Amino acid sequence: MESPFTYILITLFFSSILLSIIFYMTWQTMGKQKYALMFSLSFLASTVLWANALIKSLFLSPNLYWMIGCSMSMLSVLLGTWGHCLRTHTQIHPAALLMLGIIGMALTYYFTFISPHLGLRMSVYLYIDVVFLMITSIVIIRHRKQSRPAEIGTSIMHFLFAGCLFIAASIALSQGNKFDAELIKLYSIINFTALPAAYVGMSVFVIYMLASDLAEEMKLLAMTDSLTNCLNRRGFYVHAKQQILELQKQAQHVCLIYCDIDKFKAINDRYGHAGGDQVLVSISQMIKQHIKKDDLLGRMGGEEFVILIGRTCYDDAKSVAERLRSIINDTPIQYGELHISITASFGVVELSSQDVSVEQAINLADKALYQAKSSGRNKVVFS
Numbered sequence: 001m002e003s004p005f006t007y008i009l010i011t012l013f014f015s016s017i018l019l020s021i022i023f024y025m026t027w028q029t030m031g032k033q034k035y036a037l038m039f040s041l042s043f044l045a046s047t048v049l050w051a052n053a054l055i056k057s058l059f060l061s062p063n064l065y066w067m068i069g070c071s072m073s074m075l076s077v078l079l080g081t082w083g084h085c086l087r088t089h090t091q092i093h094p095a096a097l098l099m100l101g102i103i104g105m106a107l108t109y110y111f112t113f114i115s116p117h118l119g120l121r122m123s124v125y126l127y128i129d130v131v132f133l134m135i136t137s138i139v140i141i142r143h144r145k146q147s148r149p150a151e152i153g154t155s156i157m158h159f160l161f162a163g164c165l166f167i168a169a170s171i172a173l174s175q176g177n178k179f180d181a182e183l184i185k186l187y188s189i190i191n192f193t194a195l196p197a198a199y200v201g202m203s204v205f206v207i208y209m210l211a212s213d214l215a216e217e218m219k220l221l222a223m224t225d226s227l228t229n230c231l232n233r234r235g236f237y238v239h240a241k242q243q244i245l246e247l248q249k250q251a252q253h254v255c256l257i258y259c260d261i262d263k264f265k266a267i268n269d270r271y272g273h274a275g276g277d278q279v280l281v282s283i284s285q286m287i288k289q290h291i292k293k294d295d296l297l298g299r300m301g302g303e304e305f306v307i308l309i310g311r312t313c314y315d316d317a318k319s320v321a322e323r324l325r326s327i328i329n330d331t332p333i334q335y336g337e338l339h340i341s342i343t344a345s346f347g348v349v350e351l352s353s354q355d356v357s358v359e360q361a362i363n364l365a366d367k368a369l370y371q372a373k374s375s376g377r378n379k380v381v382f383s
């Protein structure tokens with residue numbers, strides 16, 4: 001009858017193979033993101049680690065088995081940390097991570113072969129793993145202002161995993177240089193109960209985090225206009241509702257500006273659909289350049305854009321549309337060798353002091369726009 005630890009190792013071995021395959025397939029199907037490949041390689045290293053633990057007594061000398069186990073453990077955590085740094089665009093040089101791993105290996109080698117010390121031999125690599133896991137936990141939680149639930153969960157799981165390893169390492173170290181059967185028993189209990197649970201929990205949370213990344217990407221795509229890259233109608237409604245509440249709380253003057261390019265059909269007829277598209281892209285870029293980062297720009301369809309702005313001073317808010325009109329009027333759009341002169345009409349509604357919904361505000365601004373069109377175009381009309 002095999003020891004129960006053997007069965008746990010077999011389970012970990014197969015779980016790691018599966019996780020490595022899952023992340024490899026994620027890498028293949030999710031645009032070959034490097035971090036997914038790192039996660040796959042990380043679980044491959046874990047697979048070697050568990051396989052090494054399973055076959056140790058069959059082929060390897062104890063010291064060789066130990067060095068392979070330590071290096072695979074650190075390699076696995078290092079690759080995972082590197083993957084998380086890539087995903088979060090954290091500027092930690094891989095060489096710094098590699099250096100930490102090499103120091104861990106050198107110290108383990110030293111305390112195994114040169115100046116043998118049981119406690120240090122068993123604990124140094126685990127402490128290095130703890131450092132890697134803590135870096136990962138911090139990197140995940142700190143890379144954006146408001147972390148997603150999946151990121152919070154993944155960060156906590158890395159922290160818990162680091163905690164389990166820290167306890168295991170400290171128990172091993174507290175033996176000193178002499179084998180202590182009681183402490184080793186405790187060390188094995190941590191190693192084969194808390195650690196596998198934390199390991200599997202952490203892996204599942206990483207998968208959940210990547211799935212949540214994908215869901216966010218889809219949501220973003222569903223709210224983005226593919227030609228101009230600004231918000232589409234649906235995206236504008238969703239964001240404008242939140243933004244209006246935010247701005248009104250800050251007692252800002254909120255204006256909704258409806259902008260429609262004049263005689264756009266004629267531009268399409270003269271320069272072709274591609275020329276018309278270029279005009280739409282250039283106009284959206286021009287508007288983005290001349291509004292603030294927090295202002296919202298959406299394309300409502302065709303040649304219609306809508307802008308939501310908040311300004312502390314009412315005159316500032318009112319002047320934005322006039323400034324945009326004048327810039328569009330004065331800036332011909334380059335299309336290949338050609339320069340296309342265009343104008344646009346604007347309808348503006350102020351909604352700071354009124355209890356107006358986005359839909360009503362758009363209707364009012366649209367009516368003002370209609371007046372701007374019917375009174376000769378290239379004009380701004382306030383509702």
Ligand SMILES: Nc1nc2c(ncn2[C@@H]2O[C@H](COP(=O)(O)OP(=O)(O)OP(=O)(O)O)[C@@H](O)[C@H]2O)c(=O)[nH]1
Pocket residue numbers: 227260261262263264265266268272273274275276277280301302303373377
């Ligand atoms: N190139 C291009 N044209 C588009 C797109 N979406 C809509 N259009 C065209 O935009 C034109 C809009 O024309 P109209 O609604 O008649 O308006 P207009 O010619 O700008 O006239 P006024 O608004 O009255 O000044 C139509 O010819 C549509 O085919 C697009 O994504 N790309």
